[in-house]
Amino acid sequence: MPKREDINKVLIIGSGPIVIGQAAEFDYAGSQACLSLRVEGYSVILVNSNPATIMTDDEIADKVYLEPLTVPSLKKIINKEHPDAILPTLGGQTGLNLAVELSKDGILDELGIELLGTSLQTINEAEDREKFKDLMQELHQPIPDSKTVYDLQDGLDFAHKIDYPVIIRPAYTLGGTGGGIAHNDDEMMTILNRGLTMSPSTECLVEKSIAGFKEIEFEVMRDHHGSSIIVTGWKISIRSASTPVIQLSLPQPKR
The missing domain is CATH 3.40.50.20 (Rossmann fold)
Incomplete structure (x- = not known):
């Protein structure tokens, strides 16, 4: 460059x-x-x-x-x-x-x-929960049912529609500060109220929880030409409802 x-x-x-x-x-x-x-x-x-x-x-x-x-x-x-x-x-x-x-x-x-x-x-697009959701849909990536809400009642109504548990994700907060998983109305009101208060834009994404799914995670750096490198060694975290977290470190791939 x-x-x-x-x-x-x-x-x-x-x-x-x-x-x-x-x-x-x-x-x-x-x-x-x-x-x-x-x-x-x-x-x-x-x-x-x-x-x-x-x-x-x-x-x-x-x-x-x-x-x-x-x-x-x-x-x-x-x-x-x-x-x-x-x-x-x-x-x-x-x-x-x-x-x-x-x-x-x-x-x-x-x-x-x-x-x-x-x-x-x-x-x-990365920080605004609704815009990120729209981007994923544009890229045809599967995502859980979700809705951006700005008040408690809207969040409760959506949680009743998709059933608990749900994940509350505040927008524009450090590491998802203020969010959490709600299993009932009481937890929902507590977490959502906190998330809305801590979000600079007073908005939260209410999303169907996928706890128990397997997660594969690795970090990639990519430029606009399509060149990419693995920033760190791959780590695969496999999580399920009944087994502990398993981490596998894979060899660093070549560029």
Whole structure:
């Protein structure tokens, strides 16, 4: 991929406080991204609210801002630094949500700032439960019965229609925070109310539970040309209602 000569300054959004499923791995990735971009001659601006990270070392980026990861805070930095592009995908769910919020705010279009890495459309398709469902149907992928709901009654009505157990999946939350499996109306009201409260867009996907199905999981990185590599060794988790989890590590395939 040729170097982008139309970009000089890149702002990278960090992942903030360390929580389960976020921050540690993004700290490593973000640090390498900062160093790699600087080697290529780009000016790198880093914003992170967590000082206990590698990426906030003053030698990692050209400028480091230890500021809250909020839209008002980022807008002040953007108006001061005028970056050509923002790289939000190394900040985990925090970075992705902020990219969406900054786009909605209008400051990206106003200043002509480009999002690098994953496009806003792709972020929305992955994070918005209804859009992801539509994408899977467009690709003819089998998915459980589901419905996006915005209030308790709609969720209860759908659960009665497809029968319990159901999975509640809040939109735009870190690792599905606020979700869970409901087996009856009481659990449904508790989990759905929590999910709606924690979702920035106040929406949850109510989905038929497929607990007991077998799951095959592996990670692939693919570009728009169709070239792909296995990022990590394959791990196959086989789950059933009556047997424990079995994990098989397969050899790393060649590119």
